[in-house]
Amino acid sequence: xSVIRAFIALDLTPEIRGRLDKVEAKLKDGxxxxxxxxxxxxxxxxxxxxxxxxxxSNLDVLRRVIQAESARHPKFEIxxxxxxxxxxxxxxxxxxxxxxAPAELASLQNGIELELERLGYxxxxxxxxPHLTLGRVARNxxxxxxxxxxxxxxxxxxxxxxxxxxxxxxxxxxxxxPTGAVYTKLFTAPLA
Numbered sequence: 606x607s608v609i610r611a612f613i614a615l616d617l618t619p620e621i622r623g624r625l626d627k628v629e630a631k632l633k634d635g636x637x638x639x640x641x642x643x644x645x646x647x648x649x650x651x652x653x654x655x656x657x658x659x660x661x662s663n664l665d666v667l668r669r670v671i672q673a674e675s676a677r678h679p680k681f682e683i684x685x686x687x688x689x690x691x692x693x694x695x696x697x698x699x700x701x702x703x704x705x706a707p708a709e710l711a712s713l714q715n716g717i718e719l720e721l722e723r724l725g726y727x728x729x730x731x732x733x734x735p736h737l738t739l740g741r742v743a744r745n746x747x748x749x750x751x752x753x754x755x756x757x758x759x760x761x762x763x764x765x766x767x768x769x770x771x772x773x774x775x776x777x778x779x780x781x782x783p784t785g786a787v788y789t790k791l792f793t794a795p796l797a
Contacts, residue, residue, distance in 0.1 A: 611779065611791070612653075613654040613671060617685070621766055629739050631761070632700065632739065639746065642740060655729075667721075668776065671776060671792075676795075677716060681706060682771070686763060689758065701737055703736060714733045772795060773794065774793070775790050777789065777791065778791055
């Protein structure tokens with residue numbers, strides 16, 4: 606049985622990705638030498654559901670579920686801006702840019718979550734918190750490096766980076782390589 610790593614996401618506009626690249630470049634300057642895996646701009650997306658390992662034989666079922674759920678939800682506009690860290694700036698593991706969105710985004714994400722739970726995919730334990738991952742702090746980062754990351758994130762002022770109307774949901778395959786993840790779009794489902 607062949608499996609792939611997969612996730613469901615919404616794409617950003619090239620303009621917003623370009624602005625996120627500039628934010629990342631400034632952060633990299635302030636955190637030179639600190640072990641962080643930065644996401645290339647082309648890989649930054651709004652994740653709705655990380656699926657993990659998916660059997661290739663399940664792709665048709667996933668496609669039908671995503672298409673049906675996407676057709677139930679209208680297009681909506683998001684705003685991107687701000688900077689933060691999970692679980693907090695005092696203990697950063699993930700550095701993110703913020704997303705403001707109407708209730709339609711949470712409704713779409715919850716609908717996908719419920720339908721996939723029925724298929725046996727584990728429900729995410731944490732509440733959905735829309736964000737754009739810019740970088741992940743390496744597990745071997747020292748306590749001093751972690752404090753430094755938190756200070757840089759807390760003291761970086763990132764304002765409004767743009768707005769975009771999102772109208773498509775995508776299923777991506779993720780291949781992990783030594784140089785980072787390579788994402789391949791497997792299919793797209795339009796929103797209503």
